[in-house]
Amino acid sequence: MLPTCTDFVSALVTDHFDDLLSTAGLTNHLAVAQVEHDVLAIRSLTVPPVASSGTATARLFLDGRLAQSTGNPVDHQWLPDRHLRTTRIGDLEIHTETFCPVGAPAVAARITLRNLASQSRRVRLGAWVDSTATASRVPWLAAAPPATTNTLQADGSRRIGRSDDTADDAVCLQGLVDETGADLPEPSDDPHLIEGTVEVPGGGSWQGGYLLVLCHGPEALSSATDWFTGLAADLTGHLAAARRYWDEALAAMFTPDNDQFGGHLPVLETGNEALRQLYWWGALGVLYFRRDNPASVLGRSY
Numbered sequence: 018m019l020p021t022c023t024d025f026v027s028a029l030v031t032d033h034f035d036d037l038l039s040t041a042g043l044t045n046h047l048a049v050a051q052v053e054h055d056v057l058a059i060r061s062l063t064v065p066p067v068a069s070s071g072t073a074t075a076r077l078f079l080d081g082r083l084a085q086s087t088g089n090p091v092d093h094q095w096l097p098d099r100h101l102r103t104t105r106i107g108d109l110e111i112h113t114e115t116f117c118p119v120g121a122p123a124v125a126a127r128i129t130l131r132n133l134a135s136q137s138r139r140v141r142l143g144a145w146v147d148s149t150a151t152a153s154r155v156p157w158l159a160a161a162p163p164a165t166t167n168t169l170q171a172d173g174s175r176r177i178g179r180s181d182d183t184a185d186d187a188v189c190l191q192g193l194v195d196e197t198g199a200d201l202p203e204p205s206d207d208p209h210l211i212e213g214t215v216e217v218p219g220g221g222s223w224q225g226g227y228l229l230v231l232c233h234g235p236e237a238l239s240s241a242t243d244w245f246t247g248l249a250a251d252l253t254g255h256l257a258a259a260r261r262y263w264d265e266a267l268a269a270m271f272t273p274d275n276d277q278f279g280g281h282l283p284v285l286e287t288g289n290e291a292l293r294q295l296y297w298w299g300a301l302g303v304l305y306f307r308r309d310n311p312a313s314v315l316g317r318s319y
Contacts, residue, residue, distance in 0.1 A: 148178025
C-alpha cells in the first residue's frame with residue numbers, strides 16, 4: 018500500500034478574523050509560498066535567488082469591498098499539492114485551490130464563485146496586490162528572505178512589479194483570468210487593484226484564476242509573461258498535473274529502482290492506521306523539504 022496526496026488531507030480549520038492561525042505552505046520543490054488568512058491571498062513567494070520576503074498580495078475584493086472586512090470566517094484544508102479555502106459572503110460562496118504549478122517559478126489559484134441565489138448576478142471581482150520582489154546578489158544570511166521596495170505598473174489587467182533599484186532585475190507579474198485564460202475585462206486604473214466584472218448565473222458558478230510569477234534576468238518580463246500565459250491557458254490541467262507530480266513522488270519514495278531518488282524506503286505492512294500515518298508523515302516531511310533549484314551550486318538539497 019503506497020500513499021497518495023489524499024492520505025495527507027488535513028483537518029478542516031475554520032479561521033475567524035482575529036484567530037492566531039499559522040497558515041500552510043506550498044511548494045513544487047522550486048518555488049515556495051504560503052497562503053494567507055484571506056480566501057485568495059498568498060505571501061512569501063520565494064524562487065531563489067528571487068524573493069519577496071513576507072509580503073502578502075492578492076487580497077480578495079468583491080463589489081469594491083475588501084472581503085476580509087466582512088469578518089466572515091474562512092475554512093482551510095491542506096494537501097501536499099494544494100491548499101483549499103472557502104468562505105461565504107451573502108449569497109456568494111468563494112472557493113479557491115492554491116498550488117505551485119510543476120516546474121514553474123509561480124503560485125496560482127483556481128477561483129470558483131458559486132451563486133447560491135436563484136437570480137443571476139454581476140460580480141466585481143478584484144484582488145489588492147503588492148510586490149517587494151528582489152533578486153539578491155549577496156548570500157541570504159538572515160532568517161527571512163530578502164525584499165525591496167517595488168513600483169507596480171498596470172499593464173491592462175495585469176500588474177508588473179519591479180525593484181526601485183535599477184540594478185535589480187527581478188520581475189513580479191500578477192493577474193486575474195477567466196477559465197479560458199483571458200485577462201478579466203474592464204481593468205482598474207489603480208496599480209494595486211486588479212479588478213473586472215464577471216457574470217455568475219443563478220444557482221450556477223463562475224471559474225477563473227489568479228497567478229503570480231517571479232523571474233529575473235535581462236529577459237525577466239518576457240519569461241514571466243510566457244509562464245503566465247502558459248499557466249493561465251489551462252489552469253485546471255496544471256492543477257491536475259500537480260496532483261500527479263506529488264502522487265508519483267510519494268510512490269517513488271517506496272519503490273525500488275525508482276527514477277527520482279538514489280534509494281527507497283521500505284513499505285510498512287501494518288494494520289495499525291496510526292502507525293502507518295506516523296510513518297507516512299515522516300516520509301512526506303523529507304519529500305516536502307526537497308529543493309531542486311537550478312540556481313543552487315549544491316544541486317538537490319533537503
